[in-house]
Amino acid sequence: MKIVVSGGGTGGHIYPALALIREIQKEEKDVEFLYIGTEKGLESTIVPRENIPFQSIHITGFRRKLSFENIKTVLRFLKGVRESKRMLKEFKADVVIGTGGYVCGPVVYAAAKLGIPTIIHEQNSVPGLTNKFLSKYVDRVAVCFDEAKQYFPKEKVVLTGNPRASEVLGKDGIRGRLSVGLKTNVPLVLIVGGSRGARPINEAILKSLTELGEKPYQILYVTGEVHYEEVKREVNLIGNPKNVMIKPFVHNMPEVLAGTDLTVARSGATTLAELTSLGIPSILIPSPYVTNNHQEKNARALSDHGAAVLVLEKELTSKKLIECIDHIIMDDQKMVEMKKSAKKLGIPDAAKRLYNLMEELV
Ligand SMILES: CC(=O)N[C@H]1[C@@H](OP(=O)(O)OP(=O)(O)OC[C@H]2O[C@@H](n3ccc(=O)[nH]c3=O)[C@H](O)[C@@H]2O)O[C@H](CO)[C@@H](O)[C@@H]1O
Numbered sequence: 001m002k003i004v005v006s007g008g009g010t011g012g013h014i015y016p017a018l019a020l021i022r023e024i025q026k027e028e029k030d031v032e033f034l035y036i037g038t039e040k041g042l043e044s045t046i047v048p049r050e051n052i053p054f055q056s057i058h059i060t061g062f063r064r065k066l067s068f069e070n071i072k073t074v075l076r077f078l079k080g081v082r083e084s085k086r087m088l089k090e091f092k093a094d095v096v097i098g099t100g101g102y103v104c105g106p107v108v109y110a111a112a113k114l115g116i117p118t119i120i121h122e123q124n125s126v127p128g129l130t131n132k133f134l135s136k137y138v139d140r141v142a143v144c145f146d147e148a149k150q151y152f153p154k155e156k157v158v159l160t161g162n163p164r165a166s167e168v169l170g171k172d173g174i175r176g177r178l179s180v181g182l183k184t185n186v187p188l189v190l191i192v193g194g195s196r197g198a199r200p201i202n203e204a205i206l207k208s209l210t211e212l213g214e215k216p217y218q219i220l221y222v223t224g225e226v227h228y229e230e231v232k233r234e235v236n237l238i239g240n241p242k243n244v245m246i247k248p249f250v251h252n253m254p255e256v257l258a259g260t261d262l263t264v265a266r267s268g269a270t271t272l273a274e275l276t277s278l279g280i281p282s283i284l285i286p287s288p289y290v291t292n293n294h295q296e297k298n299a300r301a302l303s304d305h306g307a308a309v310l311v312l313e314k315e316l317t318s319k320k321l322i323e324c325i326d327h328i329i330m331d332d333q334k335m336v337e338m339k340k341s342a343k344k345l346g347i348p349d350a351a352k353r354l355y356n357l358m359e360e361l362v
Contacts (some may be wrong), residue, residue: 001094002031003032004034004087004088005020005021005096005097006036007037007104007121007361008103009041009043010101010194011042011194012195015270016121016123017121018046018047018052019049019167021033023354023355024355024358034054034055034087034091035054036054036055037054038057038058039058039138041085043103048252057103061130081109084106085333088110088111088114089114091350096108096116097117097358098120098131099129100120101130104134108134108138109134109137117362120140122141124145126148132152140158142158142160143160144160147297158353160353160354161354164270164274165348165351167254168253168254168277168278169259171255175327177254179255186218187216187262188217189220190219191219191221192263192266194224194287197226197228198285199227200316201266204318204321206234208239208318208319208322211322213239213244217243218243220247220250220260224248224249225249228246228248262280265284266285267285267295273346275302276347281307281328281342283324284309284311284329286312288314290311301345302358306341307338307339308338308342
């Protein structure tokens with residue numbers, strides 16, 4: 001079987017695609033993959049690291065306001081469709097799966113027009129523009145929240161969950177901790193601002209760094225690749241506390257999550273699928289800069305059930321953040337309850353469900 005997967009821009013679209021590829025590799029012996037992304041997206045560095053053949057097309061997203069750039073985007077879309085058709089024919093794709101991000105637009109559209117079976121995977125409770133557009137042309141739409149079903153044609157939509165929820169299970173947390181230089185016998189708080197990092201979270205952490213240095217827990221603080229140098233410069237002035245490990249990006253997140261007690265994070269849908277599958281309590285600071293404020297809706301799906309504490313970015317201060325962390329991690333009973341509530345929301349067999357959907361279709 002020859003399978004094309006496309007999804008890009010940020011980790012939240014790429015990691016579900018990779019998790020699905022790994023699930024298919026477990027189930028199918030004779031299978032070949034081609035990943036289509038863009039050079040600018042994180043996929044151009046993440047996917048080749050995983051030894052998956054990667055090709056790129058050139059595409060940008062639409063501006064929501066009327067702008068001259070949008071005319072250029074339409075032209076690029078049409079060019080992207082032509083390039084994708086050529087790649088799909090050359091590769092002789094049997095099925096094409098899109099996991100979101102602008103790049104999926106031309107790739108999945110081209111596949112549908114060529115009559116190749118197509119599936120799109122929507123991670124969020126409120127879909128983005130690309131998936132809404134593509135849902136008219138594809139054969140199946142896989143979603144992760146019941147709330148997302150209403151945006152898609154009834155006869156095509158199936159609740160599968162996020163395959164990354166399956167991939168993070170069964171990993172060795174001790175190895176995860178050791179791989180990033182952490183202790184194995186002290187509670188771990190992971191702080192991460194999504195796959196690209198988040199400046200407001202970085203600012204709050206830098207202000208509280210000295211105080212965090214006196215805490216009885218250790219911290220893995222992931223800045224995001226583009227913010228790392230700037231954060232490091234600040235940290236050199238303040239001093240880097242011994243219990244705070246700072247990294248630009250973590251490539252073995254499933255192992256690290258397995259060793260994590262509490263997470264402070266943005267509320268991207270893939271991160272939430274991981275946290276609920278593993279039952280990790282969290283403090284969520286949704287990005288207010290995303291389409292339809294979907295990260296806040298994602299976060300509320302957890303906080304309404306006691307699986308997370310929601311802190312809006314406009315209310316974020318370093319004092320509040322430290323109080324929140326202490327309040328949860330120092331209270332064993334609260335930790336147990338939050339873990340249980342998080343786990344209840346997880347869909348651990350999501351990869352299998354998505355694989356089954358693909359198999360039925362092909
Ligand atoms: C700004 C923006 O548009 N964000 C969107 C993007 O977020 P973003 O890409 O930040 O997505 P998520 O938080 O959902 O997922 C991040 C993924 O990257 C991984 N990771 C992260 C940091 C790191 O150092 N190492 C690592 O491996 C995480 O484990 C996770 O698998 O896609 C999500 C899923 O569609 C959306 O819900 C978000 O709203």
